[in-house]
Amino acid sequence: MEEYIHLVWSIFIFVTGLLFGSFFTLATYRVPRKLDIVKSRSFCPNCKHKLGFFDCFPILSYVSTLGRCRYCRKPISIRYPIMELASGFAFLIPFLFFGFSWQFFIVLVTYIYAMLYVGISVMSYKMTDEEKAEVKKQREELKKEKLEKKKNTKSGALSSEILVAVGVFMLFFVSTTFALRNYYGTLQSTSKKSEALNLCMNNLNEEKAKAFTSLASSNGIKKVGNTDYTYEIVVSDYIKNGTEVVTTAKVIESIVTYELNDKTEQVALKCIKVE
Numbered sequence: 001m002e003e004y005i006h007l008v009w010s011i012f013i014f015v016t017g018l019l020f021g022s023f024f025t026l027a028t029y030r031v032p033r034k035l036d037i038v039k040s041r042s043f044c045p046n047c048k049h050k051l052g053f054f055d056c057f058p059i060l061s062y063v064s065t066l067g068r069c070r071y072c073r074k075p076i077s078i079r080y081p082i083m084e085l086a087s088g089f090a091f092l093i094p095f096l097f098f099g100f101s102w103q104f105f106i107v108l109v110t111y112i113y114a115m116l117y118v119g120i121s122v123m124s125y126k127m128t129d130e131e132k133a134e135v136k137k138q139r140e141e142l143k144k145e146k147l148e149k150k151k152n153t154k155s156g157a158l159s160s161e162i163l164v165a166v167g168v169f170m171l172f173f174v175s176t177t178f179a180l181r182n183y184y185g186t187l188q189s190t191s192k193k194s195e196a197l198n199l200c201m202n203n204l205n206e207e208k209a210k211a212f213t214s215l216a217s218s219n220g221i222k223k224v225g226n227t228d229y230t231y232e233i234v235v236s237d238y239i240k241n242g243t244e245v246v247t248t249a250k251v252i253e254s255i256v257t258y259e260l261n262d263k264t265e266q267v268a269l270k271c272i273k274v275e
Contacts, residue, residue, distance in 0.1 A: 005188065010092060017091030018058035020112065021084030028119030032127055034135050047072035058084040087115070189260060195224050196256040196267045199231060204254035204269050207233050212275040215250050230257045238272055248275040 029045065030037050042051045049071040055061050062081045069076060090111050098104040127135070199222060207215065219232040231254070238249035253270040 005191075010095065013095045014088045014092045017088035018084050020091065021087030022056070022058045022080075024087060024115055024119055025080050025083050027116060028123045031116075031120045032124035032135070033131055044069045044071060044074075044076075046074045058088075083115075083119075087111075090115075192227055192258060192260055193265070193267065195227070196229055196258050196265070197269075199224070199229055200254045200256040200267050200269050203231055203233055203256075204252060204271060207235070207252050207254070208271060208273055212250070212273060215252065215273060227258055231255065232257075249273065 026042055027037050029035075042056055043049060044051065046069060049069070052070075055065075055070060059081050062076060065076075067076050067078070068074065091108065094104050094107040098107070215235045217233055217235045219230070222229050222231060234253040234255065236251045236253070238246045238251050240246050250273045251270060252273055253268060255266065255268045257264060257266045259265070
């Protein structure tokens with residue numbers, strides 16, 4: 001069960017990396033051109049047509065359209081799926097090594113900032129003369145209106161935009177991760193309790209299936225996944241009305257104890273065996 005849960009987490013981390021990669025392609029194109037990176041929808045850089053919901057799935061959208069825009073049919077740069085895949089593996093590999101730890105988040109933040117900085121710098125260099133002229137015009141208007149004094153230089157604008165981009169997606173990633181970790185904790189608790197209850201019931205049935213004269217108390221440890229379950233079978237006399245011992249009946253109690261989040265948990269079942 002825990003292996004299955006870890007697989008689900010790995011898939012989630014990889015898909016999250018793909019989504020980050022999709023955001024990287026958007027941010028590295030828009031930031032140098034002074035376009036909004038949060039509110040406005042994605043669009044084709046050739047025909048400027050806004051993309052539909054099914055056009056925004058990482059990798060799948062590119063493959064389904066054979067690498068062409070669904071609207072103008074012009075080729076889409078291969079950098080989009082490459083950056084998405086690279087980001088997927090860049091998220092997955094540290095998770096496989098570190099799990100959810102501070103090392104994992106440090107690697108992610110470093111990767112995100114580096115990817116955005118390099119990507120935005122490269123895309124700034126590839127801008128056309130018309131795009132550069134439009135950006136220059138926007139900067140001059142901003143200076144005149146004195147709305148963003150800290151963005152008077154290219155480096156200042158680049159750093160601030162990168163920080164915004166990192167902040168937006170790290171907020172999304174951290175909030176989603178914490179929500180899923182809570183879900184994972186509940187799922188793990190339910191899974192371990194289910195395993196303990198199943199072991200408890202199996203032990204009870206096995207002891208109950210024995211001949212009456214063979215009934216005897218016992219104990220032991222059974223490992224399921226990464227969890228050790230301590231079990232105990234307690235066979236005692238059946239006492240009727242609090243004082244009368246019934247020699248033709250025995251009480252069988254099955255107890256299973258295990259650790260969960262540094263706490264000791266226990267499940268128990270009992271039955272009566274009649275000779």
